[in-house]
Amino acid sequence: MNTVDNDPKPPPVGGVLWSLAGDIRMLLTLPAALTMQVAHPAVGAGVDEHSVFRTDPWGRGERSLTSLQLWVYGGEGAAAEGRRLRRLHKTIQGTDAHGRKYHALTPAYYAWVHATGFPVFRHAQQYLGRPFTEAQERQLYAEWLQVGRVLGIHDRDMPQSVEEFWPYYRKVLDNECEATVVVRELLAPDQPVPAPDRGPRWLRLLLRAAWPWLCPRFTRVRRFLSIGLMPPDAREALGLEWTDAQERRLRRFGRVVRAVVPALPERLRFMPLACRARRAARG
Known part of the structure; x- marks a missing residue:
């Protein structure tokens, strides 16, 4: 039996994720998704x-x-990367802050990490792009389920429709999630972060020199986007304050992003791997 032939396939070319996942605006959503993931104690x-x-x-x-x-x-x-991630997580286990044993591949925990992407994408799209239609939202969820299969998540461990997703999601928020140590650390406005060590040497040297000034500003922006692009019910579950003034600022920021990013050429608007795949798909 050919493993590749029987591997779960990635979402379809031309689908919702095809345009969404590689767009540079997605980078702005990652802190919110990560914060929601680590809000689960395990x-x-x-x-x-x-x-x-x-x-x-x-x-x-x-x-x-x-x-x-x-x-x-x-x-x-895609499926090979999913298998690599599962191998990587096989040894991750321990005891959480409540004294409960955990393993990274416990289906409920592994599924929650994946599940957070859908509500964050949906919420952030209202600011950074055009809000999804009902049909697009359903397609996004179906494609996100397909990504879950790529990652080795069984259908029985994820709600199989949008209607089933929201009760599951709110139940986890209400009964499991909390402001864990990692949540508080990620959202701390004064948390020290090492200077970036990627990119050309001249850029790394420049950033290293400027980092004492840049770092506190970076952490404040990260906190702002983490909380702002997090769905309101998740903010409430974690006890995070979000003021009307912050909401207005996020909307102004979103208007600028919506005006600038779509006007960029494809090589700047999409991340390199996505850009190459899009070009290859066009032949």
Whole structure:
């Protein structure tokens, strides 16, 4: 039996995720999704104890972003990336802050990490793009389920329709999620972050020199986008304040993003892997 022939396929070319996942605006949504993921005590404990997000945040971010792009644009390599991630998570286990044992591949925990992407994409689209129609929202959810299959998530572990998703999502928010240690750390406006170590040498040197000035501004912007692009019910579950003034500022920011990004050429609007896949699909 040919493994590749029987692997779950990535979402379709030309689908909702085909245009969404590789767009540079998606970068702005990642902090909100990550914060919601680590709000689950088991996930937060796994990241707290096993991740390098404190010592190598830029490398971790780059690897995570590459992985996400492969799920959508990786073709036959998508399922291979899903298998790699499951192998990577096999050894991640321990005890959470409430004394409960966890394993990263426990279906409920692994599914929650994946599930957070849908409400964040949906909410952020209201600011950064055009709000989804009902048909687009349903298609997005169906494609996100397909990505879940690529990652090895069984259908029995994820709600199979939008109607089933929202009760599940709110139940996890109400009964499981909390402002974990990692949530508080990610949202701290004064949390030190190492200077970026990616890119050309001249850029790294420049950023290193300017980082004492840039870092506190970076962490404040990260906090603003993390909370602002997080669905309101998730904010409420975590006890995060969001004022009317902040909402107005986010809407102004969104208007600028919506005006600028669509006007960019494809090579600047889409991330490299997505850009190459889109060109290849056009032949």
